[in-house]
Amino acid sequence: MLESPRYLWRLVAIGRTLARHNALFPFELLPQARPLLRLARPFVNENAAGRPGQRLAAALEELGPSFIKFGQSLATRTDLLGEAIARDLATLQDALPSFPAAAARATIATDLEQPVEALFSDFQDRPVAAASIAQVHLATTTDGDEVAVKVLRPGIEKAIERDLGFFAWLARLVERTQPHLRHYKPVEAVAIFAQVTRRELDLRLEAAAAVELAENAEGYEGFRVPAVDWRRTGRRVVTFERIVGQGITDRAALIAAGHDPDRIMENAAKAFFSQVFKDGFFHGDMHPGNILIDREGTIVALDFGIMGRVDMADRRHMAGILVGFLERDYVKVADVFFAAGFLPDDADRMAFVQAVRSIGEPILGLPLEEISFGRLMGQLLAMAEQFRMQTQPQLLLLQKTMVVAEGVGRLLNPKVNMWQLAQPLVEDWIIAHLGPKARLQQALDDGLQMAGRLPHIVRRLDEALERERTRHVAVDRVKLFQGWFWPLVVGVLIGLAVG
Ligand SMILES: Nc1ncnc2c1ncn2[C@@H]1O[C@H](COP(=O)(O)OP(=O)(O)O)[C@@H](O)[C@H]1O
Ligand SMILES: [Mg+2]
Structure with missing residues (x-):
């Protein structure tokens, strides 16, 4: 309770930033906030450029790391903010000014309890990337290996903790005072967000995720994960084998380098499918900035801060839903939701079937290459929310990842649906499990x-x-x-x- 004045003050400061970007609209969800919104009106910058979602994204970027992360996670919640805003939030840039190399060196020395010179014979002071939580420096180890070293931002843990406390307070306030928003479970949603964000702050967990993914990926074709240098890894520092390669987004550049983009796409589709359905452990942040194509044309995944897990039951549910859609059997799709316990028994089954049909029919009429199963799944989950579905964070992350993966696929070859490429695997899996x-x-x-x-x-x-x-x-x-x-x-x- 003692914290309330502090958080209230924080709320005012945030309100000012949102007003400056003309992005106060999320508060319209709260009827009690209307008088406050009226008070804030004189501060609203009507000239702020862009769509509402873009203005909100700009405000969140200014508010700092936790808000950037929060905005990115909101991007999966089309049910809350609508598709257009969610799509704009998904573009939230996670690039920040870098922090001084001296701070990075100090963090390494403290965390690994050795002077930087004892660990690295060469350490490049200019970072190659700086994001909200960490930045990356290239280096050569004293053993002679070329590596990439990711170092946490100084003070990031404290800043994030403070913001997480604020989010939790706000969620409690909303849950207590806004019965109509209670089924969105704001307190639980913030708790899950906090858990995921805190996990990203321990780089040993990222290293462990990389190793787990690498083990799973041993049998994959054309996909790999950089090796971890555990001797140079701690809570605040992780060192990976350095990958020399090019981005995945430029089809022409890939061809110029002698690679076959279609083959890369097929390998990517298969790797993604295998992660989700065979291993139940998938890279949850598959945007182009986290993918390099090495000289052999192998896809190398980077950045293992956000990983998703789906248990066998949920894998079956997902597959059942997709098969139901493909067979245009909307009763079957709806039944998965009830059988899985996602929807309460007393939800209106036939109304839900009708809703599912309203999503399926327009999409399934499209040519296959234009069908996005990620978006289909997103609309379905948003629709299910309206039938009082319990939020399933693992499915939301998977759905978001599908959308991102499909986007990458489209860059590689817009004429092909990536799921088609994984078809033999899909069929085998479905025959074996469904x-x-x-x-x-x-x-x-x-x-x-x-x-x-x-x-x-x-x-x-x-x-x-x-x-x-x-x-x-x-x-x-x-x-x-x-x-x-x-x-x-x-x-x-x-x-x-x-x-
Ligand atoms: N092993 C690596 N080899 C080469 N470059 C890397 C490696 N790891 C990271 N990078 C570079 O640093 C950037 C940021 O790294 P990433 O792990 O994605 O951190 P963040 O969590 O900040 O996004 C990557 O986009 C890539 O350009
Ligand atoms: Mg990254």
């Missing part, structure tokens, strides 16, 4: 319940066998399906007999 095999497994589990669906299952099985044959895939799996078939029949018959 397809006949998985279904038969479930059928066995459910025994009698499934008896009525036997013809349906047999048909699916035939389809699967046919698909296997035409694709000349290993005979093993055909056997596997057959292996499932007879136990199923016996199981169902026993079930019928017992029933």
